[in-house]
Amino acid sequence: MRRGIKKLLISFSVIALIFVSIFLINQNIEKNRSIKVKLESIIGSSLFQVWDFYQGMQNYEGLDRNNIEEINNRLQSVQSYSKVIDSGVSTNLLGPIADKMITKINTISSNFNKTGIISVKDQEVFDQMVQDSKRISDLITDIYYETNTHQEGKIKLKITNYEELKKLNEKI
Numbered sequence: 001m002r003r004g005i006k007k008l009l010i011s012f013s014v015i016a017l018i019f020v021s022i023f024l025i026n027q028n029i030e031k032n033r034s035i036k037v038k039l040e041s042i043i044g045s046s047l048f049q050v051w052d053f054y055q056g057m058q059n060y061e062g063l064d065r066n067n068i069e070e071i072n073n074r075l076q077s078v079q080s081y082s083k084v085i086d087s088g089v090s091t092n093l094l095g096p097i098a099d100k101m102i103t104k105i106n107t108i109s110s111n112f113n114k115t116g117i118i119s120v121k122d123q124e125v126f127d128q129m130v131q132d133s134k135r136i137s138d139l140i141t142d143i144y145y146e147t148n149t150h151q152e153g154k155i156k157l158k159i160t161n162y163e164e165l166k167k168l169n170e171k172i
Contacts, residue, residue: 043088046081051140057133063118100172139165
């Protein structure tokens with residue numbers, strides 16, 4: 001009789017352990033899913049801010065003190081957003097590009113503050129920044145968003161085929 005009770009208790013314990021294990025695994029899966037959704041949301045929002053800035057660079061008709069200051073301020077934000085994105089997708093792509101763009105706009109600003117005019121060379125640097133920004137925004141769409149879902153904002157947490165963005169970073 002005692003053997004039967006022991007077997008019954010052992011069987012009951014094993015079944016209870018299995019149910020508890022299944023419950024804990026399920027909880028872990030739900031928690032991971034929730035974390036992934038939050039990460040996608042944070043990266044997606046940051047990615048849109050970065051994309052919007054680079055896409056909007058084309059809208060600056062010319063350079064003046066206000067535009068230089070606005071671009072510099074927005075680039076400071078873009079730099080932070082870029083680092084969030086790079087951290088979230090485990091790369092170092094957008095942060096260095098923002099750093100280089102900040103260096104360029106700071107040089108233009110410094111030259112403008114000294115002379116009060118935009119030199120031909122600084123205008124050429126800015127024009128190249130605008131061209132590079134257009135290319136960056138296109139590459140962001142191609143690399144970071146699921147195919148044909150940019151409007152929906154479905155992003156990739158594991159990016160691939162980013163060699164062209166690396167080359168552009170080296171060129172900038």
